[in-house]
Amino acid sequence: MQAQATHAVSHHHRHKKSVKKAMIFGSMMVGIPVAVASAWIWRGCDEYVWVVGVASAAIGAPAFLVAWIAFQVSKRQTRLVAKAIAVGCFVLLQLIGLIMGKSLYKSDVTQAKKFCESLTPQIDDVKKKYGRYPPNLDRILPANTKYPRLISSQDTKFYWATPRVYGFSFIDPHRLGSKDKLCYSSDRREWYSCGD
Numbered sequence: 001m002q003a004q005a006t007h008a009v010s011h012h013h014r015h016k017k018s019v020k021k022a023m024i025f026g027s028m029m030v031g032i033p034v035a036v037a038s039a040w041i042w043r044g045c046d047e048y049v050w051v052v053g054v055a056s057a058a059i060g061a062p063a064f065l066v067a068w069i070a071f072q073v074s075k076r077q078t079r080l081v082a083k084a085i086a087v088g089c090f091v092l093l094q095l096i097g098l099i100m101g102k103s104l105y106k107s108d109v110t111q112a113k114k115f116c117e118s119l120t121p122q123i124d125d126v127k128k129k130y131g132r133y134p135p136n137l138d139r140i141l142p143a144n145t146k147y148p149r150l151i152s153s154q155d156t157k158f159y160w161a162t163p164r165v166y167g168f169s170f171i172d173p174h175r176l177g178s179k180d181k182l183c184y185s186s187d188r189r190e191w192y193s194c195g196d
Contacts (some may be wrong), residue, residue, distance in 0.1 A: 020082035027086035028093065035097030043108065044101030046175045052098045060091030105173065109182065112150040113191060116158070116168035116184060123166055123186075133161040133186075169194065 042048035067084035119140060126134045134140065137159050147153045150170045158170050167185035172178060172193065183194040 020078060023082050023086045024089060027090040031090040031093035032096070034090075035094050036100065037097075038094065039097040039100035039104060042101055043173065044098065044103070044105040045173060048101060049098060052094045055091050056095060060088050063088035063091065108149050108173070111148040112170050113182070113184070115148045115151060116170075119159075119168075120186070123161075132163040133166040135161055 038048065063084045067081045067088065070080045070084065071078075119137065122140045123133060123137075126132075126140075136156065145153070150173065151158050155170075159168055160166065165185055165187045167183060169181045169183040172180045172182045174180070179195070181194050182191055184191050
């Protein structure tokens with residue numbers, strides 16, 4: 001009888017332990033895809049950085065603190081510890097998404113700049129031949145041109161020109177709904193931030 005009771009208690013203890021592990025593991029299995037999806041969608045914009053930063057400071061760090069305090073106060077508070085760790089893991093995993101998002105943002109901007117800069121030799125050639133820069137890129141860009149993410153094939157305004165100078169511009173997506181632009185002009189031969 002005593003052996004059965006001991007076995008039952010041991011089984012119950014193992015079950016509780018597996019539930020706690022599943023809770024923490026589950027939070028990680030949900031947290032990682034959420035972090036990746038958020039990185040892909042928000043791509044490190046300022047608002048996303050703010051939300052993740054606040055969540056990490058206001059929820060993630062305190063959750064781990066609660067887990068540590070609960071464990072120090074009573075070794076039996078393992079369920080509370082597991083819940084707190086699960087919440088903390090989920091929130092802090094979003095920092096991975098933040099790093100990925102910032103990396104995607106930099107990649108998007110770099111690709112757009114390289115695309116524009118790759119056109120400068122042909123534009124300069126037109127100037128040498130005809131004495132003025134082309135008013136548009138219709139004769140320079142083939143129909144099957146692969147445009148970078150930040151420049152649409154329908155966007156005819158990303159390039160501009162006067163007889164003496166030309167340039168490029170595209171929206172800098174560092175903020176949601178931002179109208180800030182990154183601009184390039186042939187007289188400066190460098191990229192700079194500019195308004196609408």
